[in-house]
Amino acid sequence: MTARASTLSLMDVLLPRATLVQNILLIFSGSLLVALCAQISFYLPFSPVPVTGQTFALLLVGATFGARRAAAALLLYLAQGAIGLPVFAPGGLPGLARFAGPTAGYLLAYPLAAFLLGWLTERLPRRAWLLAVLAAEAVIFASGVSWLKVWAQLTWPQAAAQGLLPFLPGGLLKVMLVGACLPASWWALEKRRPTRER
Numbered sequence: 001m002t003a004r005a006s007t008l009s010l011m012d013v014l015l016p017r018a019t020l021v022q023n024i025l026l027i028f029s030g031s032l033l034v035a036l037c038a039q040i041s042f043y044l045p046f047s048p049v050p051v052t053g054q055t056f057a058l059l060l061v062g063a064t065f066g067a068r069r070a071a072a073a074l075l076l077y078l079a080q081g082a083i084g085l086p087v088f089a090p091g092g093l094p095g096l097a098r099f100a101g102p103t104a105g106y107l108l109a110y111p112l113a114a115f116l117l118g119w120l121t122e123r124l125p126r127r128a129w130l131l132a133v134l135a136a137e138a139v140i141f142a143s144g145v146s147w148l149k150v151w152a153q154l155t156w157p158q159a160a161a162q163g164l165l166p167f168l169p170g171g172l173l174k175v176m177l178v179g180a181c182l183p184a185s186w187w188a189l190e191k192r193r194p195t196r197e198r
Contacts (some may be wrong), residue, residue, distance in 0.1 A: 002160065009066030009122055010185055030061040030073025031080060033085035034110075043091060047162040049103035049148065051170060052089045055140060058110055059133055059178040062117030064185070070114035078107060102163075105147025106140055113139040125184065130179040137171050 016024055037053035038120065062070040081088045084095040093101045099108070113136040120132035141164055149159035 002034040003057050008063040027072045033057045034077045040087045041089040056174040062114035063121050063182045065184045067115045067118035070118040074114045076109040104153050108146035110128045111141035120181045133175045133178050
């Protein structure tokens with residue numbers, strides 16, 4: 001199982017023959033998890049970007065669902081927000097207007113970051129998974145800070161001060177939590193699997 005597991009996501013192992021309905025439910029549940037975690041948010045007085053739990057949810061989905069399901073879940077999440085459902089962090093512009101606001105760069109990077117994380121965890125050895133999670137976070141920050149710079153007409157240092165530096169401690173904590181949860185989940189699954197197969 002260990003040889004095969006390195007090319008599979010956790011959900012591929014849990015649901016090796018997932019039906020269309022199961023895949024749809026997984027994608028919907030992933031978008032719901034991100035939406036729920038987005039409600040955990042607060043604003044810093046010097047930044048238009050809130051601190052939220054949604055990137056933690058994104059990292060969990062990306063690390064466990066696999067590339068395609070994770071990207072689909074985050075695309076669905078963005079679509080839900082675009083049509084006006086209250087899935088984004090509170091306090092920002094509603095619906096499509098959110099994609100013209102200060103956090104648009106972060107949001108638009110979500111599907112790519114989720115896909116990248118899923119793709120890397122399906123292919124990299126487990127000792128490198130923490131790097132995969134860091135890569136996904138880097139994609140989100142790079143897109144978010146770049147957009148913020150353009151949107152607010154800031155210099156790079158100003159954009160980093162408002163959209164990157166204050167969020168690095170929390171971002172690193174999320175990376176470490178997912179980096180710990182993912183191997184632990186695989187370990188628990190593998191420990192139970194031989195017993196189930198006897």
